[in-house]
Amino acid sequence: MVGVEYCLYVAAFATLFATAAVALYGVLAKENVVKKVIALTILGDTVNTIAILVGFRVAPKVAPPILPTLRPSKEALRIFASTAVDPIPQALVITAIVINLAVTAFLLFLAVRAYALYGTLNYGEIMRIRRGEGA
């Protein structure tokens, strides 16, 4: 028998993957380079959320991955390990967010440089100018 939590979990996954699909479409099909970068940040955030959701647990009692005491008993440690969420996805995501921002800044710098060089942000236009120069 599937419960409400299970259905919500599946619904959250489905929503996130739909968002990822839209973002992937934006990255591939948008002509404007800045819009591509925006779609890429949405894709990155969606993937981060999926990673957090994979580490989440659907249980009657869910705790954050922080032990509330500095003098734990063995029983407290056992309860902590069986109720807290997975810390590994959270550790990966906190670094991923920071790096995402730096990489986005790099892409935007590239876009500004490309605009200065070609006078347009349109990807197809830039490729046409480049082919024209090559021929």
Added chain:
Amino acid sequence: MVKVGYVALAIAACVAAVAGVLLGVFSTPSTLPHIRALGRFILYSTFNVFMRGWWAGSPEAVTATLWDYRGLDTVFETTVLYVAVAGCVALAYAGLRRGGDLREGSEGGKGLTVVVKAATKILFALILLTSLNVALHGYITPGGGFAGGSTFAIAPLLIIAAYSTNAIISRGFKFRRSAVLRSLGLLGLAAVILTPLAYYGYVLQNQVKAASSFPGYPAFLGPIFLGGSLICLNMAEFLVVGMEYVLVFIAFYFLDKVLRR
């Protein structure tokens, strides 16, 4: 025509990903409340005072994962951050003549109204304090070097919005100074990471381990809880992340200056 192909590709990729993940995660609903064995092991041992051969000396399992159990990951992520910011700076400085152009000017726009500027000054101090707090307490409470550093990055952004881009430069965030502070942070990371090697320990060793003669960084200093190497690594990473972002903002100022000529 090309667009239709892209859409089909995107939808196919997403359907495949959904199918794969759903098959893996939802094969049996009864397995849902459990987390993976590795996560459970880290949760159980991160502050297990009865099992000091495996503990990380930090009740915050995320920071323990970041800097102890999966420390090498974090070192390489710091490298990725460094390379991305170096790329930004290189792109901004390409085309600048040596000498005169590098001078950081004091001219600037008028900025926003007095009300906004006064509020920005108060907020700047508050953000600075909050980010330091987040980084310093990262081994007991949610936070750490990465979170603190990106909180700190909001402060120069606020000044850019309220005053102008070169306001952050004339207020002391000079390019060279930021780069030196960033390098100091990286050196601090390297020092904390490599010190155990001098005692025939492991790289990134935090607490005492079997088959290593390094005694471990102190978890307690009298009554004060220190959390081993985590507090030093968090503060160094705070310096690195915060200053990398400041470098990006300054580089954008120079990019603007080069392109306006």
